[in-house]
Amino acid sequence: MKYYLGIYGCQMNISDAERAAAVLEQLNYKRTLNINEADLILVTMCSIRQSAVDRIHGLVDKFDVIKKSKPKLKTILTGCVLKRDKKIFVEGFDYVLDIKDIKRIPELLGVKKTLRLRSGQGKNQTDYLDITPKYENKFSANVPIMTGCNNFCSYCVVPYVREREISRPAKDIILEIKKLVKGGYKEIWLLGQNVNSYKDTSTGSEQANTFPKLLKMVNNIPGNFWIRFTSSHPKDFSEELIEAMAICEKVKPYLNLPIQSGDDKVIKAMNRHYTVESYKNKIKKLRKKIPDIALSTDIIVGFPGETKTQFNNTVKLFRDIKYDLGYISKYSPRAGTTAAKLKDNISTEEKKRREKVLTDVLKQTALEKNKKLIDTETTVLINEPKNDFWLGKDQHYRTIKVYPKSPSSKIKIGQFIKSKIIAVTPFTLSAEEM
Template identity: 35%
Template structure:
C-alpha cells in the first residue's frame, strides 16, 4: 500500500521496533524476545503474546542473542516494513546458526501472505502465527521444537482475547493500550488489513472496563482505546438489555475515574458520530484529540480508494469537530500518488490540509500491496519520482501547519500528564496535553513532582514537534 513514511509528531512509537524485558529472567525456564512493527494494534498484540508466553514459563529478554524464542510481530501495510522485517530475520538466522535450539517466528499481518516464502523458500523462520491464533502459540512452539514447521494463520469471527490480561512491555507505568475490537469491515482499496486481520468483532464491554480499572489501580493514568475503526464498536449486553456504542463505551471508561485520561485510535471519518463528539465535550478526562485519516483531498481519488465520503463531506466533519470541540487536536494520514492521481487532484490534498489545519500527520507515497482491491483493479501508474515530489510537498506543508499550530499555543496553559524524563535531558520532564502534543519543561528544584502526576504548564516556546514551557 504505502511507502516512505514520514511523521511530524514527536516521540511516537509507531513504525519502531522494541523489546520487552523481565525483572528476573532467571526465574523462567526459557527466554523470549519480541519486536513489533507498524501500528499500535501490533504493540498491543505483542503484550497479549507476552502474557500467553509468560503463562508457559517464558521470561522476556532485551537481548535476542540469548533468547530461546525470537518473535517478530510484523506489518504488511507498507513495502518498507516488509523489507525491514526480512532484513531482521536474516540477522536472526545468522545467530540461529550458532544456536541451533533457537526458534524464530513471525507473528501478525505478514503471516498469511508470506508464510510459504518465509518457511520453505527462504527458510527464515520456524513458525508463522496469524493475529487470531496467538492462543495456539504453546502448541506451535512444541511442534517447532521437534523440527517441524509450525503454522496457524486462521482468521476468527469471535477472537478478541478479552480474557487475557496483557503484560505491559517496556511500559512507562503511566500510559497503556486497551484493545476494544479487532478486524475491519471497511474495504479501502489500498489496504490489506481486512485480509490480514479479518472481519470486525467488538470486545465485551465489561472486560474493557475491568482492564481500565485494573490499570488505574496499578498507577496508570491514561488508556488509549484501540481498534482499526473504533467508532464502529458495537456490543450488546444481553444481561442488562443494553446496546453499547462507542460513545457509550467512551463514557463508561471515562467514569472509571476523573484522574484516568482516555484516548482512542483510529477513527474512520464516516463513522465518528456527533454523540462521540458531545461525549468528548462532556468529560474533561476524555482527551480532546482525534486522529481522522483523510488519505486524499479529492473526491474522485477517494472513490477509487473506496473511502465512502467526499471531499466536501470530510471538510464538513472537520468543521463539526471544531464547532463542538473548539480546542480539539486533529491529525491525519495522507497518501501521495495513488493510482491515476493528477496534479490538480494532488493540489486538492494540499488544500484540504490547509482547511483542516492538522496538528501533525502520517504521510506516505503509494506503493501497491499484493491482494488489495487496488492491486486487482487499478494500474500503479504514477512514476516514483512524481510520487516522491508530491509527498515532499505534503510533508513541507504539514511541517508548516505543525509549526503554526504550536506557535498558536505559546502563552497558553495546559494540564500535562508527566510521562517521564525528557530524552534529551534528565533535568526536564516530558508529558502530553489533552491535544496529544508533547510538552517539555524543567524540573523545579525542591518539587515533589513525579512521573504520573498532572501538572499545569505554561508554554513559552516551541519547535515544529514540541512545546516548551514551565510549571505554574
C-alpha cells in the same frame, strides 16, 4: 529461558505483542532486549508497507547467525501476516501463527499448561483478548476494543489479515480498564481498526453498546486518567460521538481523523465512502462542540492516477483545516489489494515532491497555531527523561519538552505536570514546570 519480542507496526501490534508476551511469561520465559541471548524470538509483523515486510526478511537472515550459538532457538511469527507471506515465512520461522491463535503457543512448544485468562469466556475470535497482557508501558495502556475491519479501503491489507470486525464485550473492556486505573495507569488508548463502528451485542439486550456509549462507560470509571482512541473512519464519525467526546471530561481534546486525500475522485478510488464536504462538515461540528480540539490526519500521496490538480485539492484541504499533526505517506502497492491492480503511475520523485509540499503546509499552519499557545498553561503526561528536560504529551497530544522549575524538582515518568508554554516549533513545544 529468555524471549525476545520483535514488534513492528501500529499500537494494535504492540498490544498483540503484550498478550503474546503474557503467554510466554506464564511459561516462565523472561524477556530480554538482546536478541542474541534469546531462546525464543516472537515477532508481531506489520503488512501495511512493503518496507515493513522487508524488515522481517532482514530479521530472518539474523536467525541463521544466532542459531549457530543457540541451535535450539525457536522463532514465532504472528501479527498482521498476509496469506501469501505466510507461505514465504514458513521457511524462515519455526511457527507462523494467526494472532487469534496465540493461546496455542504452549502446545506448539510442547508445554502442557493451562493459561490463566481474565474472563475465560473464550467463545469467539476476540478470545485472545481475554489474556491479561504484559503491558509494555507502566502508565499508558493500549486496550483493544475490537479486531478486524469491514471496510476494504482499496490500498489496505488489514481486512485480509485481520478479517471482519468483531467487538469485544464492553464489560471485559471496563474490567481491564478498572484494573489498570487501580494500578496507577494515567492514559488509556482504546484501540480498533475502526473504533467508530464498535458494536457490542453480547449483552443480548436490544440496545447494543456503541462506541459513544462505551466512551461514556469508560469515562465513568473513577480515577485521574486520560482517555484516547484510534483509529477513526470518517464515514462512521457520528454526531453522537461528537456529543460523547464533548461531555466526557476524561476524553482528551485530540482526534486523528484520516481523510487520505482532499479530492473526491481519489477518495472514491480508495473506496472510502465520504466526500471532502461531508468530512469538513463533521470537523466544523466537532470544532463547534470542542473548540480547542487538536486534529491530525493520515494522507497518502501519489495514489494511482492522482493528478496534480487532485493533489492540489489535498493541499487546499490542509490550508483550510489547519491540522496540528499529519501522517503523510507515499503510496506503495500492496499485493492482494484492489489498488494494486491499478497502474502505480506516479514517479517516486513526484511522490516525494508531493509529500514535501504537504509537509511544508502542515509545518506552516501548525506553527501559526502553536505560536498562539505561548504563555498558556497545559498539563503534560511525562513519558521520558532527557538531559535537561522531560519529554511528554499534553491533553492535545502535543509533544512537550518540560523544563523543571528547579534542580530539586520531583518530576517523574507517568506523572501529570502543570506547565507553561514558553517556546514553540511546528511539532514540539517547550514549557516550564509550574
